[in-house]
Every structure is written in C-alpha cells, then in structure tokens.
Amino acid sequence: MSALLEVEGLNVHLPVDGSLRRVLHDVSFTLEAGKALGLVGESGSGKSMTVRTIARLLPQGAKVDGHIRFDGTDVFDLRSEALRRYRSGDVSMIFQDPRSHTNPVRRIGDFLTEAMRINGKVPAREASRRAIDLLAEVGIHDGERRMRQYPHELSGGLLQRVMIAASVAVRPRLILADEPTTALDVTTQAEVMGILGRLQREYGMAMLFITHDLELAAASCDETIVLYAGGIVERQQSKRLHDDPLHPYTAALVQARPDIDHTTGRLPAIPGNPTSAYEAPDGCAFAPRCRFAQDRCRQAFPPLLTIDGIGASRCLRTDELRGTLLAGATTEEVTQ
C-alpha cells in the first residue's frame, strides 16, 4: 500500500523584496491513510509553510521544487477544477487563530454550511441539519442557536470547535491542523485536542498535526517530525522521541520543556537564536548552536540518515551520540 501523502525533496522559496528567500529545505516525509503525524518546530521553522504548500496555499510568486503526491497524484499538477476538488474534498485545514480565519460578518451557520451547499450542492435545509449534528459532535449542543450567531459572539475555544466541525464536515482524507490549540487556554486546549483526536480516529482521517509542543504531538500522533530552519532534522515514533532523541536539536527541545518536578527555576533554554532557513549557514543549520558540532558539520548540508526500524536523523554524528544526548546535557546543566 502506498502512502496517502508523499512529500519528496520539497524546496520552497518565497519572494521578499524582489529576491527569493528559502523557507523550506529538502523536506521529505510520508503519511499513511488514517495515521496522525506530528510536525514540531520553533516559530519560523517552516511548519505553516509545509502545510500551506500541501494545500497549495502559497503566496504569489513562490518557487517550489520537489513533489507532493496525494493518493499518487502530484498536487502541483492540479489545475482549476481538479485543484478545487482536492481542496474541497481531500484535504482540509484547521487554522491556528479561528477568530481571524472566520469571516466576522457572516453567521456561524453560513460558515459551516457554505462548503456543503456550494461544493456539495446540498440543499440549505439539509446542510443546516448536518451542521447542527456536527456541532453536537464537537460538543456544542445548542447548535441551532449558535448557527445564527456571529464569530465575535463565541469564545475562542468554541470557535475553534466550529472550525473543526467545518473541517471534518466534508469528511476529508487528510486534515492539516496548524497549531489548532495554540490560541486557546490550557483547559480548552485539552478539550479541543480530545475532540480532534476522537474525530480523526472515528472518521479514519489522516492528520498532519502542527505544534511547537513535543508533548502535545506525542499525545495525539503516532510519529513526529522535528523541523529546524525549514528542514527536517528528525523523524521518530512520538513516544521514543522524548526518551531517546536522535538529533541534538530534538534533545535540546526535550530539555527546554518545563519539568513537572522543577516548577521553580529557569528552563534550560537552547543557547543562541532560532535560525530561519534563509539565514542558515552552509552545512548543518543547527551547528552554530550545537554542543556537539564538529568541523565536518559545517562543511555540507547533511543528508537525512534513515535508522532502520527507528526513524531518521539529519545529524552526521547520530550513531556515536545516540543515547548520550540527554544524559550529557543534564550533567552539564547541573555543573553550570
């Protein structure tokens, strides 16, 4: 069985002040039907660009190399009608900020039913009935009333549930969730994640889940990809990622997480600043901040090494460093 989504050697450049700027660097991964894949990285690492490229929502003038195949079809070959069908039926986006991503002057009902009515030619009455059922599925039980309200009359959490309901309404085969809970408070975040995960499994949809939170990715995704400066640095089972990271950057991320046992005191922040893809030096993009960097790391962009049965890492020293990444850092933190 071939994968539902295959991303292969994806390079994306965006125009900034007349010149092209790299935002994605050699991104390759696959996603099986019905599976959830996490995409983790710091701000500016290219997470949103990755999903926007998949949904063909890049800004004008973007230059794209590489391939994205959905169910065997190259997404960049899609034109007008085929592209609309792909967007309306195959993939569905959930955005980080539901407030700015819903039209403030149209009712919730319009938002929920417009795709059904316009793309699916469902009669208005039937579309409303389905929308109310969907709202119930995401835990909104006074749907009839909500349908008549405007986005500003709903809280952020409620609006994000509406967004989720709207996304799953068309039963897409792939959900692209771009930090769906970042704008919400912690309790609401858990509720919304619960609903999203349940719908994803029940409907058997594949999901590309973006977050900057390793734990959140681990809780809802089978596998996780770590992105740094527009490139993938590691791919592993979400559970193993936390205990046995392959790449020094992932290890640093794991360590930068707040520890429940040490609620006081500073987090061990990763030294240096996150780098954008266009500013990244030759060689490994993380090298300037890496405690393990050697001269050869700075020479050429390292390949993504597959480690059989485990995952992949874009670190030349993966084999020699495995198992020591976390331990080494901890002692160092203590001695500092």
Next chain:
Amino acid sequence: MSVHAAPPAALGAGSPRHNNKRLAVNVLKLVAARLAGLLGTLFVASIVIFGALYLAPGSPLTFLTHGRSMSPEAIAQLEQQYHLDEPVPLQYLRWLGGVLHGDFGTSILFHESVGSLLGSHGPITLVLVVLSAILVIAFGLAVGVFAGLRPGVASSSIMAAATAVMAVPAFVAAVVLTLVFAVVLGWFPVFGTGNGGLDTVYHLILPAIALSLASVAFVGRLAQAAIRQEMKADHVQTAISRGLPYRFVIRRHVLRNAAMPVLTVAGLTIAGLIAGSVVVEQVFQLNGLGSLLVTSVQQKDFPVVQGICLVYVAAFIVLNTLIDLAYSVLDPRVPASGRKQ
C-alpha cells in the same frame, strides 16, 4: 465572553426574531438621537450664520436703493419694512419665531418667500448632486473593484491617474471639461439648465462629471485598497482552502467585507459634494441653490442665506445618519446605536 455556560433562559437571545427586534429598537434610538442632534446643530448653525452675515461688511440697503442716494425718510421706511432698524438679536428672534411657524422669511432681493425660492432652485442642485453621487458610486466602485481584483500594469496606471485626478479642484475640472466636451467637441451644452426633464439631465451631465471627478478617483483608490487588503485576510484564505469557487469567494467574502469601509467613506464623500456644488453651479451658470447662495451672500439677503445654509446642513446630517444606519446593518459587530459621530 463566557458563552460556554449560557443559561437556558438566554436561549432566545440569538433568535432572528429577537435580533431583528433588537435591531429595530436600536435603529429607532439612533434616529431619535440623530433627530435631536439635527435640531441642535441647525439651531447653532443658524446663530453662527446670522452672526457672520451681520459682522461682514455691506448691507442689503445698497441693493434696495440700487446705489442711488435716497432721502433719509425713504431709507428709514425701507429699514422698517425689512426690520433692519431693529437690534440684531431681535432680528434673529423674529426670524426664529417665523421658522417655528414654518415661515422662513421673505427674500429682500426677490420679494419672494424663502420657501418658494428653495422650491424653485432646489431641484437643480438635487439633480446635480444625485447625478454626481451615482457617478461616484458607479465609476468609483467599478474602477476600484477592477484595480483591486486585477493587479497589473493597467491597474497601476489607473491608480496613478486617480491620484492625479484627486488633486484637481472642481472648478479646474469644470473649465477643462467645458473646453474639451462642450466647446471643442460640442457633445454637451456649455452652460444653462435646458428646458426641463431629460434635457435638464443632459445639461447637468458635464457639471456632474466636474463635481464628482475627484470623488470618483478617491472612492476608486479607497475601494482598491480595501479589496487588496481583504484579499490578504485570513478568512479569505480559509474560504480558498475549502475549495470554494473563486467568484463565490470574491463576492461573499472579499467584496462583502470591503464594502463596509468603502460605503462609509463614499457616503461622506457624497455629502461633501453638496459643498462642491456651489462652485460648479457658478462655473456652469446653473440656477440652483449654490448660485442663489452666492448672490444672496453678496447682497446680504439674510433670510435666503439662512434658509439655504440650513438645507445644506440638514442634508449633510441626514446623509450621515443614513451612512451609520447602513453600516450597522452591514456589520453585525456594530450595534446600531453604538457608533459615535
């Protein structure tokens, strides 16, 4: 915003019937408040205008005596006839008393009631302003929508031209248009108002273009900017990501949302045409309120000046109220009675 735990009692709060009722109540409140404001403004304006005319040099007597020297008795009689011998505050109160009885006074110049003068000169100005408003809306929006939706060389040139046109004063536009379209090409009459009906409208086309030109350019630029900005909005990206047809996205999301700021400013611009009409009427020698106003000011025909100015002020305020009403209908986030000014 704790919509989470809405008590069952609040269930009806979002029903359309309830919403409509609330909207109607708000609209009534707004209209009542504006009406009160209108009366207050008119009152203050009338005092200011009266005072200004009194302070300005000259007197209607110069006109009444036709510049001839008259006997002091004859002058005294004229002054008495037009109450010019009374103290200014008393003159004002006399005028105000008449207004409260629906009598706006009698023109010193034309020996005609101000009401009937307004009635005979008003229609020309009304047609001129309405024609101009139609031009502003139709062409301003057409230009703006085209330039907003189709970026490119054509759009950039149109926008550059619009920027230039915006700087052209109405009287310059009037002179140039007359020269080109009336004198050289002979497509339109040079001046005058024709003999009623369609002929009058035909006579008013060139003046209307002169009056609206800068506003067309302004509204066009504004609409273009609003559409460009809306095209970049996140919610439009959502609509595109859902595979909705381009035309639907443009109509229901881009144009619908861009309409709100554009209509507000377009409305204000149209209200501004009222002031511009004075100049254009002069250039094209149209016998509307503007020309009448200029003559009356020159001859210090107090009652007429008062009457016309109050009509202008009232029209401006009424237009503003309509804009606010339209806005509160277009934007559900704005309660009808909530927007100030």
